[in-house]
Amino acid sequence: MAEFECTVCGRCCMGMGRYVKVTGVMGPDKYAAIHGISNETFYPVVLKAFRGDFDIDKKKVAMGWCPFLMDADDEGKYYCAVHDTIPEFCRKYKCVSMRFYKSETIAGSLRGRTTLVSDDGALKSLWDNSVMTFPVDDYAAWKENLKKVLSDNGYTVEDYD
Ligand code: SF4
Ligand code: SF4
Incomplete structure (x- = not known):
């Protein structure tokens, strides 16, 4: 971690x-x-x-x-x-619970439970289509899916929890 x-x-x-x-x-x-x-x-x-x-x-x-x-x-x-x-x-205090990097630059972060903060259009699209479509009631599984989707698409994920 x-x-x-x-x-x-x-x-x-x-x-x-x-x-x-x-x-x-x-x-x-x-x-x-x-x-x-x-x-x-x-x-x-x-x-x-x-x-x-x-x-x-x-x-x-x-x-x-x-x-x-x-x-x-x-x-x-x-x-x-x-x-x-x-x-x-x-x-x-931690302002975010995860950060997402593309080519060693911060591309976005996770605020609260499921809020993406990002200006990266590709990341936002992935979030809408492949992250938020996964059921969030099992939050641990939701986070594992999020990490997999992002790493499959070239992002590095830092998880601070
Ligand atoms: S809120 Fe920020 S500036 Fe104020 S004491 Fe805490 S760390 Fe320092
Ligand atoms: S990175 Fe987060 S914790 Fe640090 S000063 Fe900015 S908002 Fe506060």
Whole structure:
């Protein structure tokens, strides 16, 4: 089974502003916070690399972002300013349960139980005609069929479950 690798796209953290709340300031670059989904209290410490740029008062909370999400770096990656002290919820979070690759490039992913996220027309067509036509009530069998259909058609499947 493959290990889930985060691509640091930041999308999941851009929706977390309504759940991750700062509840106190514990010292320079140290906070108390709560994650409202898992109901965890945590004590985030801003990583040294971000201390010059991080400003809790200026973060884009109004846009729905988690207050600890940094703006994109030069490579378009969105890092968490407190990555070493994040709550369990963030540590365990996987945005997708499978990714599908064509020629080592991500062609799509499985979100939720049966939702394909992809811009690949051939993959979408396979999904409609050979994946979603398989009964989903036996989910393990459904996933095995999905892996077979995709690998028979030149896709590599990473399963993170
Ligand atoms: S967990 Fe997924 S959505 Fe969140 S930053 Fe990583 S790749 Fe992006
Ligand atoms: S604490 Fe970090 S990993 Fe968790 S939602 Fe906020 S920015 Fe994302």
